[in-house]
Amino acid sequence: MKMKNSELLKAFRYVWKNQRIWVLFSALISLFMGLIPITNLWVVKELINEVAAVLGGAKQEYTASFLLLLAQFALLFVSSAVLKGQELLDKQTEIKLDHDLQQMVMQKTSSAPLAFYDVPAFHDTIERVYTGHGIRFMQPVKNIFEIGRYFTTLLSFFAFLLSVHWGLVLVSLAGSIPVLLVLVRFGNQRFHLRFHQTPLAREASYLKHLLIDRQAAKEVRLFQMKEFLLRGWSDKYRKNSQELLKLTRREKLAMIGMDGLTALFYVSAAGLIIWLARTTKVTIGDFVALGQAVQGTQGAMNGIVTHLARIHETRLYIREFFQFIELDLSAYEIKRGTAPFPRPLETGITVDNLSFCYPGSERYTLRNVSFSISPGERIAIVGENGSGKTTLVKCLMGLYRLSEGQIRFDGLPLEEIGESEFFRNLTVIFQDFMHYDFTVRENISIGQLEAAADLERVKRAAQKSGADRFVQRMADGYDTYLGRSFRDGEDLSGGQWQKVALARALFSDGQVIILDEPTAALDPRAEMEVFQKFDQLTQNSTAVFISHRMAAARMADRILVMKDGALLESGSHEELMALGGEYQRMYDMQAKWYV
Ligand SMILES: Nc1ncnc2c1ncn2[C@@H]1O[C@H](COP(=O)(O)OP(=O)(O)OP(=O)(O)O)[C@@H](O)[C@H]1O
Ligand SMILES: [Mg+2]
Known part of the structure; x- marks a missing residue:
């Protein structure tokens, strides 16, 4: 009672x-x-x-x-x-x-x-x-x-x-x-x-x-x-x-x-x-x-x-x-500390023996994954569908509690870094990024809305991603509403949306940029542009991108190959080709289609 x-x-x-x-x-x-x-x-x-x-x-x-x-x-x-x-x-x-x-x-x-x-x-x-x-x-x-x-x-x-x-x-x-x-x-x-x-x-x-x-x-x-x-x-x-x-x-x-x-x-x-x-x-x-x-x-x-x-x-x-x-979510929660994010990153990111199992699932999606990323390095992750690439990114972002293992930034465990600090310094655009029914300007500056007033900065990001070209032609430019659910906005094509999302990533001043399939919807020329300019686009930041395009992955400093939740191979394009393993198999298979 x-x-x-x-x-x-x-x-x-x-x-x-x-x-x-x-x-x-x-x-x-x-x-x-x-x-x-x-x-x-x-x-x-x-x-x-x-x-x-x-x-x-x-x-x-x-x-x-x-x-x-x-x-x-x-x-x-x-x-x-x-x-x-x-x-x-x-x-x-x-x-x-x-x-x-x-x-x-x-x-x-x-x-x-x-x-x-x-x-x-x-x-x-x-x-x-x-x-x-x-x-x-x-x-x-x-x-x-x-x-x-x-x-x-x-x-x-x-x-x-x-x-x-x-x-x-x-x-x-x-x-x-x-x-x-x-x-x-x-x-x-x-x-x-x-x-x-x-x-x-x-x-x-x-x-x-x-x-x-x-x-x-x-x-x-x-x-x-x-x-x-x-x-x-x-x-x-x-x-x-x-x-x-x-x-x-x-x-x-x-x-x-x-x-x-x-x-x-x-x-x-x-x-x-x-x-x-x-x-x-x-x-x-x-x-x-x-x-x-x-x-x-x-x-x-x-x-x-x-x-x-x-x-x-x-x-x-x-x-x-x-x-x-009052629901107690502590079983899922990651207790975050208040430490500032190391700026600039000096020794980089280390992932140590990471294993992960989605809540309610019995199967391990990631198993004993270990690698490290040096500051300024450009990493590509490749692997078959369902091999755990996106899951790895979610873990890197601290969105889930790890089942085992540790992720560190300059030796500082992920959990000790304050949450908003953390998201300021790590920017990610997911495969299934959101199309917001907001203005172009808001869509690009969504991670840092307080800077939305800085139109020059919004434009710079859009120029880098290639969005600026079509935004210029819109009736209200950067203040055009995207989507048509609420008002007479403009709708974008899949590739145009992707350019907006890319601009969203480039707008941030994060030290680490993670892009999950950033060019999947882009036409060959736009894709080539993105990857050729990749260094310049992500200057001053460490970049991780996930791609099924082996030719794009080739441009990375280092490539991580995932299979069934495990990290199978790691090295530069030349090293991995010389290794003659999964990477070489994937690369050759795709190369066949393009000759
Ligand atoms: N929220 C979830 N709950 C349970 N299982 C999930 C969840 N999300 C993904 N999975 C499972 O985890 C595995 C890895 O998925 P993930 O999205 O990481 O693969 P991926 O390598 O990114 O694949 P793709 O190349 O298709 O993007 C898949 O088998 C998937 O079924
Ligand atoms: Mg994925």
């Missing part, structure tokens, strides 16, 4: 800290609204008695009736106005809380170790905690105030009923207990249903995404995937919604039963009042008021019970939110 409530307490504390005024106002409004029903009851009772007296001829005077009518109007109007005001205040608070809490989730996801994204269960959790927090955090607070409001009403009605007969209190109370049980039970079931439906819901939304996404649109048409995707989406959607419907049906049936029970208790109470009327003096106003009080008591009880059940249900969601926010 203690553990259960700690989540609620945390939510309360959060709301109290951030939305104090809302909490105080809500408390006041609840108290006020709680007293409205009994006031209304009294007015109705008096009104009926007055009207009955007038109609029965016992009274000629209308003033009291009119005054009471006026009071009824005032009650209706004021309570509705107060409620609307409260709704407005609630909406404001919800928006604010939702903003802050969503931001907490995005903070968490964007600072989580990359390995986090390789585990499907994490994606399920993200999906569940992604939206609707504002309302969920407010809910328990609102529920409690609602309970307070109903409680005030309940007490006032009790006092009234007790003044007539204690049995009326008992009958009104008894009807509510089964309702509580039903509501709590179904609240639990709804939560668990949503929980186990998340994976399928995610698959459905993936299919939907493919049907909507611009990037996928070509292939969806060419491969005539429409039917396949639509059917898949529809099956998954229906499976989940049928389960939900089934639960809703059971819940509604149970509620009908409960409502029947409530009605039965009400009728019994009315019978009790009629029976009382035979022995005590009860006016028509009293009779109507007592009936209303019995019903009102039951309504208030149901209200309390419903809100208790809601607190219970919301608690489950809130618990998941905090579990996510």
